[in-house]
Amino acid sequence: MLTGTKFRLNRPTLAIEIQNGQTEAIMVPAGAELTVLSGPHPDSDQLVQLQWGDRRIAMFAIAVTTQVKEGPEDLMRSG
Numbered sequence: 001m002l003t004g005t006k007f008r009l010n011r012p013t014l015a016i017e018i019q020n021g022q023t024e025a026i027m028v029p030a031g032a033e034l035t036v037l038s039g040p041h042p043d044s045d046q047l048v049q050l051q052w053g054d055r056r057i058a059m060f061a062i063a064v065t066t067q068v069k070e071g072p073e074d075l076m077r078s079g
Contacts, residue, residue, distance in 0.1 A: 002036060004036060005035070006033060006035050006036075007033070007068040008031055009029070009030055009031065009032050009067050011067060012028065012030050013063050013064075014027060014028075014059070014063065015050070015052075015059045016057060016058045017056070017057045017058075026057070035051040036049075036064075037050060039061070047061070048064050
């Protein structure tokens, strides 16, 4: 993943959000603009850390690379 890369989702996508120690599955709507913060790491569960507005969320790398409107080739490279 390319840290700092911005993209928009082309359809609603499941994400994970942790707030106040609670993990919650949320749907991020189509058209949402996300920024890659970090990940995935080869020794991890393939989660990508993202910024969505003022929220920090995580998505599986495969969801990110298949649900973007523009530039999925860039997101497939590790960074």
